[in-house]
Amino acid sequence: xxxxxYESQQREPLVGGNKDYHQVTEDIIGPIxxxxxxxxxxxxxxxxxxxxxxxxxxxxxxxxxxxxxxxxKTIGWGWDITNFVWWVGIGHAGTLISAILLLFRQGWRxxxxxxxxxxxxxxxxxxxxFPIWHMGRVWMAFFVLPYPNxxxxxxxNFNSPLLWDVFAISTYFTVSLLFWYSGLLPDLxxxxxxxxxxxxxxxxxxxxxxxxxxxxxxxxxxxxxxxLAGLSTPLVLSVHTIVSFDFATSIVPGWHTTIFPPYxxxxxxxxxxxxxxxxxxxxxxxxxxxxxITLGHIEAMNKVIVLTGSIVGCAYLTELFIxxxxxxxxxxxxxxQNRANLFSPYGWSYWLMMFCNVVSPQLFWSRKxxxxxxxxxxxxxxxxxxMWYERFVIIVTSVYRDYLPSSWSTYYSPTxxxxxxxxxxxxxxxxxxxxxxxxxxVIAVAEIKSILKTSGENYKVKMTDIxxxxxEKFYSEEVEHAH
Amino acid sequence: MAGGxxxxxVGSFSxxxxxxPAVKNVRKAGYxxxxxxxxxxxxxxxxxxxxxxxxxxxxxxxYAITGTTTALSFMSWVFTKDWPLxxxxxxxFALPAWIPxxxxxxxxxxxxxxxxxxxxxxxxxxxxxxxxxxPRATDDLFVMAIECTDKTNDxxxxxxxxxxxxxxxxxxxxxxxxxxxxxxxxxxxxREEKGY
Numbered sequence: 001x002x003x004x005x006y007e008s009q010q011r012e013p014l015v016g017g018n019k020d021y022h023q024v025t026e027d028i029i030g031p032i033x034x035x036x037x038x039x040x041x042x043x044x045x046x047x048x049x050x051x052x053x054x055x056x057x058x059x060x061x062x063x064x065x066x067x068x069x070x071x072x073k074t075i076g077w078g079w080d081i082t083n084f085v086w087w088v089g090i091g092h093a094g095t096l097i098s099a100i101l102l103l104f105r106q107g108w109r110x111x112x113x114x115x116x117x118x119x120x121x122x123x124x125x126x127x128x129x130f131p132i133w134h135m136g137r138v139w140m141a142f143f144v145l146p147y148p149n150x151x152x153x154x155x156x157n158f159n160s161p162l163l164w165d166v167f168a169i170s171t172y173f174t175v176s177l178l179f180w181y182s183g184l185l186p187d188l189x190x191x192x193x194x195x196x197x198x199x200x201x202x203x204x205x206x207x208x209x210x211x212x213x214x215x216x217x218x219x220x221x222x223x224x225x226x227x228l229a230g231l232s233t234p235l236v237l238s239v240h241t242i243v244s245f246d247f248a249t250s251i252v253p254g255w256h257t258t259i260f261p262p263y264x265x266x267x268x269x270x271x272x273x274x275x276x277x278x279x280x281x282x283x284x285x286x287x288x289x290x291x292x293i294t295l296g297h298i299e300a301m302n303k304v305i306v307l308t309g310s311i312v313g314c315a316y317l318t319e320l321f322i323x324x325x326x327x328x329x330x331x332x333x334x335x336x337q338n339r340a341n342l343f344s345p346y347g348w349s350y351w352l353m354m355f356c357n358v359v360s361p362q363l364f365w366s367r368k369x370x371x372x373x374x375x376x377x378x379x380x381x382x383x384x385x386x387m388w389y390e391r392f393v394i395i396v397t398s399v400y401r402d403y404l405p406s407s408w409s410t411y412y413s414p415t416x417x418x419x420x421x422x423x424x425x426x427x428x429x430x431x432x433x434x435x436x437x438x439x440x441x442v443i444a445v446a447e448i449k450s451i452l453k454t455s456g457e458n459y460k461v462k463m464t465d466i467x468x469x470x471x472e473k474f475y476s477e478e479v480e481h482a483h
Numbered sequence: 484m485a486g487g488x489x490x491x492x493v494g495s496f497s498x499x500x501x502x503x504p505a506v507k508n509v510r511k512a513g514y515x516x517x518x519x520x521x522x523x524x525x526x527x528x529x530x531x532x533x534x535x536x537x538x539x540x541x542x543x544x545x546y547a548i549t550g551t552t553t554a555l556s557f558m559s560w561v562f563t564k565d566w567p568l569x570x571x572x573x574x575x576f577a578l579p580a581w582i583p584x585x586x587x588x589x590x591x592x593x594x595x596x597x598x599x600x601x602x603x604x605x606x607x608x609x610x611x612x613x614x615x616x617x618p619r620a621t622d623d624l625f626v627m628a629i630e631c632t633d634k635t636n637d638x639x640x641x642x643x644x645x646x647x648x649x650x651x652x653x654x655x656x657x658x659x660x661x662x663x664x665x666x667x668x669x670x671x672x673x674r675e676e677k678g679y
Contacts, residue, residue, distance in 0.1 A: 021522060021623035146561070155561045159570055159580040167587040175594040182598055185607065190522070190621040198667040205666025209602065210611035213620050216534055217605045218524040223539045224601045228594055231543075235590045242583050446523040 009464045013457035014108055016291035021449050028443045029191055031287045033200075036438050039286060047430035054424010057417040058133055066136045069418045072409045074399050079414045080134045082391040083422050086271070087127035087429075088169065088243055089264075089387060092236055093272025094120025095176060096304075098183075099232035102225065107455055108300050110447040111292050114187075115283060116276050117180040118440070122432040123275070124173045126425035131165070133421070161245035168242040175235055179228045182221070185211045187441040240268045247394065253334035254398035257322065263315035270308035270357070271387035273301050277380035279433065281373060283442055292443050295371045302370040305383065309361035312390075316358060330403065338397040345411055346397045349389050356386020490631040490656050491517060492640040493616045494649030495624040499525050502625045505647035506531045509629065514640060517628040517659070520620035539604070543597040550592025554585040612664030614657040628655075 015024070036044075061068045071078050094116040101109040132141055144166045146156045156163050189211035192204035211217070244264035247255035277298065284293040323335040339350040360382050363369050370376070401408045436442070453459050496502040502519070506528070509516060516532050558581045562568065567575045602608060620626040627649070629640055641652050 025522075025622045146557075152566055155566055157568065157570065158558045158562060158584060159573070159577050161583075164583040164587075167584045171587040171591040175590060178594055178598045182601070186523075186621065192666055193615070193618045193621045195666075202665055202667040205612070206609045209607035209609060210613050210661060211607060211621070212613050212615060213520040213522060213626075214605075215519045215521065215525075215528050215532055216537075217607075218521065219529040219534060220537045220539050220601055220605060222524050223537045224597055227540050227543045227597060231547075231590045231594055234586070238583065238586055245583075449523040450525075 009460060011455070012294070012296040013460045014111060014294065014296065014455035015448060015452055016294055016457045018458045019291070019452060019456055021452065024448050024452065025190060025194070025445060027289070027292070028441050028445050028448070029187075029194060032191060032439060032441065033194070033196075037286070040434065040438060044431065044434040047427050047434055050423050050427030051431050052424075052427070053420050054422075054427050057420030057424055058129075060417050061133060061421065062138060066134075068415060070412060070415045072412065073407055074402050074409045075396060075412045077134075077395050077399070078412055079392075079418045079422060080130050082388065082395050083425065084127050084130035084134075085243055085264075085391040085395075086384075086388050087123045087130070087425065089240065089268035089271045089391075090275045090384075091120040091123035091127065091172070091176070091272065092240060092265070092268035093276050094118070094123075095172075095179075095232050095236040096269050096272065097276070098179065099229040099236065102229040103233060107451050108297050110444055110451055111294070111297050112276065112280060112301070112443075113447070114180075114183070114440075114444045115280060115437075115442050116272075117176065117183070118433065118436045118442075119272075119275060119279060120176050121173065121180060122429045122436075123272075124169065124176065125432070126429050128169060128173070129421075129425055129428070161242065161249050164242045165246060168239045172235060172239045175228070175232055179225075179232060182224060182228070183444060183447075184440065185209055186213065186221070186446045187444060189213065190445055191441065237265055240264045252398050252402075253328070253330040254323075254338070254394065256331070257319055259315055259319055259322070263312065263319075266308045266311040266315065267357075267387060267390060270305060270312055270361075271384055273304050273308070274380040274383035274387070277301055277305075277376055278384070281377045281380070283437060287437070287442065289443065292448065295373075298373065298376055299367070299370045302364045302376060302379075305379075306361050306364035306370075309357055309364075309383070313358035316354065334398055334401075338401055339393060346393065346400070350393050350397065353386050353389040353393050356382050357390060360386070487660070488656060488658050489517075490637075490654065491616070491628045492631060492635075492637055492644065493626060493628050493651075493653055493655050494644035494647070495617050495619070495626045495651040496648060497624060497650055498648075499528075499625055501648040502627070503528075503531060505627070505644070505649065508647055509627070509643070512643060514635070514643075515630045515632070517630040520616060520626040520628070522619075522621050522623060522625075525625070539597060539601060542600050543593050546596030547589050547593035549596075550589040551585055553592070554588035555581065558584065606661045610663055610665065611661050612666065613661045614655075614659070616655060616657070617651070624650075 019027075057068075069078065069080065071080075094113075097109050097116040098113040101113075132138060135141055144156060144163065146158075147153075185208055188204055188208035192201065192208045195201045195204055241261040241264065244260035248257060248260040250256060280293050281298070284290050320335055320340065323331045326332075337344055338346065341347050342351055360379060363375065363379065396412060400412060494505075496505060499521075502525070506516065506519065510533065519528060519532055521528065559576060562577065563575045570577075606613070616628050617624055617626045627644070629644075631637060631640070631654075637654055641654075644652050
């Protein structure tokens with residue numbers, strides 16, 4: 001028996017049960033070939049219904065104008081931009097898992113990366129809706145692109161963070177899509193080669209681009225994945241940095257701070273991982289993938305959640321301290337009165353955010369709770385509520401009282417169509433995710449196979465026996481040979 | 484479509500640990516390995532069958548600097564030559580403010596260019612069809628195709644592969660290139676269809 005790669009036997013197996021390569025294919029591709037369950041139909045139709053409600057809400061906004069929303073004189077960005085930042089943030093976990101963890105050679109990534117990347121793409125699709133429809137006259141949306149036009153040509157302002165956002169989000173979407181799809185090709189070819197019906201053969205044949213599994217192709221594929229990971233890593237950091245510039249480059253109290261980029265990126269990863277947990281806990285249960293998305297995977301993601309949650313907490317306290325230390329009366333007013341004062345109109349949202357994002361994730365210092373599915377699922381929702389409120393707090397509490405007390409606005413609460421639009425993006429997100437879970441391999445089959453012999457439970461058991469039997473002989477023959 | 488119809492002795496292995504010594508022995512015996520098809524990337528196999536390193540990443544770098552140059556030259560042309568805008572009295576040549584877009588276009592050009600190059604080099608595209616030596620090469624088998632020349636003794640290669648640990652061994656005549664086709668239709672060689 002020769003080892004291609006050695007992994008310590010102390011490590012928890014990443015693939016449970018007694019598996020061989022074929023069994024991995026069966027377990028992951030099998031559900032695609034079956035009729036969808038009743039639960040799937042219920043979930044799918046519910047999502048489509050939400051999506052349609054969203055479409056109708058947007059229809060009203062386009063037909064009657066932005067007045068359909070409760071935005072007012074000082075609150076020009078309400079729920080809409082809150083939702084935009086929230087969705088973009090959620091996308092970040094997918095890229096972190098697939099790109100950054102690939103560069104760090106984290107084997108556990110293989111179980112969750114496919115679904116997380118899909119989540120990224122759908123979340124960015126949802127995020128993109130908000131700035132586009134917020135334009136009001138959406139038929140002018142192409143004005144954000146620098147194209148030769150008959151007005152001069154009058155170009156876009158390349159110095160504006162809002163334009164940087166256009167480039168950042170569209171690049172992020174394109175690169176994530178390419179990364180995801182190039183990784184899917186070999187797995188779609190697996191589905192194609194197992195297909196029984198003509199329609200499946202046709203569709204998966206088209207989708208898999210004629211992939212054969214040739215060694216040369218794999219070699220290029222590996223190179224491609226590595227470089228795309230290397231590109232996506234700074235890209236994902238740049239995207240939320242640029243989103244934070246939308247705020248940080250302004251002179252609005254509460255926005256004008258240099259801490260925003262790292263703080264936004266940490267928050268994005270925090271909420272993204274929470275969303276991955278929400279989705280995967282359901283997926284592993286419904287599709288019976290507990291042996292691929294193990295408690296070890298969930299624990300690893302909870303560790304990321306407690307880390308990034310604490311970074312976010314640190315950032316909250318830092319900006320509070322700097323607001324006081326900076327001695328700018330407007331800045332300090334925004335923090336001490338508009339936010340931290342529990343009895344101010346939006347004080348409740350600030351403390352809700354503090355509780356959800358800073359206090360509650362501290363539960364995950366306990367190993368027992370990190371490995372508890374119910375707690376994790378509950379926490380993943382709490383974190384996403386908290387992160388939504390973070391964006392709400394930043395946007396609304398900074399602008400509802402500006403420099404001129406006479407224009408301080410009355411209490412802002414969204415209209416049904418604003419809420420409908422937000423719910424609609426949930427519909428879009430889950431419609432896409434349900435279709436993905438039904439028609440695509442939700443776990444990267446080829447990648448699981450490549451770690452099976454080092455991290456599969458049955459192989460690990462075997463290895464432990466060999467090691468125990470004659471440790472010295474084992475190391476000289478296997479480990480040194482492998483290096 | 485470059486390729487042509489050739490004859491192959493095909494051996495399928497179920498374990499990469501058996502495959503590696505087999506590859507070594509087959510090459511030592513002087514047979515020509517056409518390709519090995521695997522369900523996942525087997526590390527070191529490319530070197531074992533004598534492939535050179537890919538230069539795809541170099542292409543990626545070239546696309547990246549193309550993106551950088553495009554972004555920087557376009558923005559400076561627009562803001563210093565074509566339509567200089569006075570934005571708060573700030574310099575027209577506002578290099579620091581252009582870094583974000585320059586970076587994004589660098590990444591975009593590199594990623595898109597690399598993926599297209601990858602698809603071109605590996606002849607991957609919708610409606611592209613190729614000969615598959617074994618349907619389980621994307622499932623759990625490692626399929627080695629050895630090219631037969633006029634001098635090759637097929638029976639000898641077959642028994643050689645058997646000794647090397649191959650599970651299924653057969654002889655296939657196949658088109659090595661690609662053709663436009665659909666996977667729900669019967670496999671038909673490109674030249675046959677065209678009546679060559």
